[in-house]
Amino acid sequence: MLKKFFIICSGADTHILEDCSIGEQNKYAGIGATVFFTAVMAFIAASYALYTVFDNLYTSIFFGLIWGLLIFNLDRYIVSTINKTGNAIDELIQASPRIALAVIIAIVISKPLELKIFEKEINQVLLEQKNAMSLANKTQLAEQYTPTITSLQNQISSLQNDIVIKEAEVNALYDTYIAEAEGTAGTKLLGKGPVYKEKREKHDALLAELQQLKTENKEKINNIETEIASLKGDYDTQVATTQPIINNFDGLMARVNALGKLPWLPSFFIFMLFLAIETSPIFAKLLSPKGAYDFKLEDQESALKTNVLQNKNQCEALLKTDYAINDRIYSDIEKEDELYTYKRKKARELMQLQADAFYKKQKNIL
Missing domain, CATH: 1.10.287 (Helix Hairpins)
Structure with missing residues (x-):
């Protein structure tokens, strides 16, 4: 049950994975577990950051949950849209925008947790700032x-x-x-x-x-x-x-500024930790060899693509044939005397009506 849940978290096609080996399933379960726990860390970080803003536990948990679900959805999308092509350079180019997004997410997640981890040191900095502000005031x-x-x-x-x-x-x-x-x-x-x-x-x-x-x-x-x-x-x-x-x-802003006054190295290591956690599903998929799931997914997508192209070509052929048939039909009826006589009669009636309308208009003006 837990394995299936993590596979769903990875964004993989569960129907295709059912026919793959246990090792292939475990690989995507591991990727999904990383996505899930990253979202949990995002929920904790956002809840703490929002608690410093709203000072209300339930409000912070509610919006923190929304933020955690948003991060979960983004990570799941990032991992699921990386396709294994067998070419490392193409895969890296394909993953580069997703890696940049993962870096941004890692910064957003790590900062509130840094505030919590260094809370005592931040409180000391804030106390010194408050004392200085009191004296200045x-x-x-x-x-x-x-x-x-x-x-x-x-x-x-x-x-x-x-x-x-x-x-x-x-x-x-x-x-x-x-x-x-x-x-x-x-x-x-x-x-x-x-x-x-x-x-x-x-x-x-x-x-x-x-x-x-x-x-x-x-x-x-x-x-x-x-x-x-x-x-x-x-x-x-x-x-x-x-x-x-x-x-x-x-x-929140005061604490972030106070954190900036502390030595940068511990904060940098924490950021690197979360960056590694956030990008690990992407690099796990990039570094893993092309497996049975990737071949089956590629085969399914290729079959669908082939079917779409066939339908498109067939529609184009039908349209081209229809144009040719219409050209022949209009070319054949172009020389028929019956059609000429009928259109000549209608044109005469139309010109008579136009002449009568023009006469009435000029008469009203006079």
Whole structure:
């Protein structure tokens, strides 16, 4: 049962193979088994590749099955259309387009399986890329907010600096009127005289300005700090919003690009393996000697071709004979007076009708 199934997979004519030897049947069963298992590998590869796209198991299996059947049909067609002629060069020329197609199929099949085999290494490459993208994303977002935040922080520093300068002036006036009271500076008269009172009033006025300045600047600083906090919140929101996009950067194209960053030699060996699997049915048929199946198939096709050519030649002979007979018939009746008289009568009637129609047309115009 399994042998018959693999023979069907090879695309061979089962009726012809039934009359061939066991060895001939086993040869085509082996070719069919290679075609079948290549389709199985194509199904697995396509299902994995589609799973990375759709992230749904059943959808991936469904479309992977369709792809596997497509590859199975192509391989079966490629193998079944290679005819053994006994001439190696003619067979190779005949198989060259099919070999090129087999190479394309091998590339398509091997790539998804390479992604699965090197999944851990690809994940490491993707992790490095994601980290770099996260840093670049934060840097780009920071470039949008940092200048504004820096400007606002400079404003806070400027307001705080104004307070410090005012405090220094107040402290300087305080030291001045204290020194005046102690007689260590100014008039150098001990006691709280008029000069002391004047300096004390300046100090008190400046202290009031300092208190007013602190109140006003504190309110401004609070407003600016609120604005800075809002900008930082917006920045954090932007980072949180864009990070999932970076985290999901692991689709099929990203994995293929990551695979390209790995050493090429292991991927090349895997490709060569699948290329050997894909082209093995073709080369098995090319390298195998012309067997009983090939002779019987050639005999059947030759008989059909001969029959078609015979029918074609017979039809051409019949047509040629029919032409000759018709020529003789028309040549014989060409000189008959009865036919001449009849056609002369009809021609006269036709010309009379044309003359009457022309007369009526001209009369209507006038």
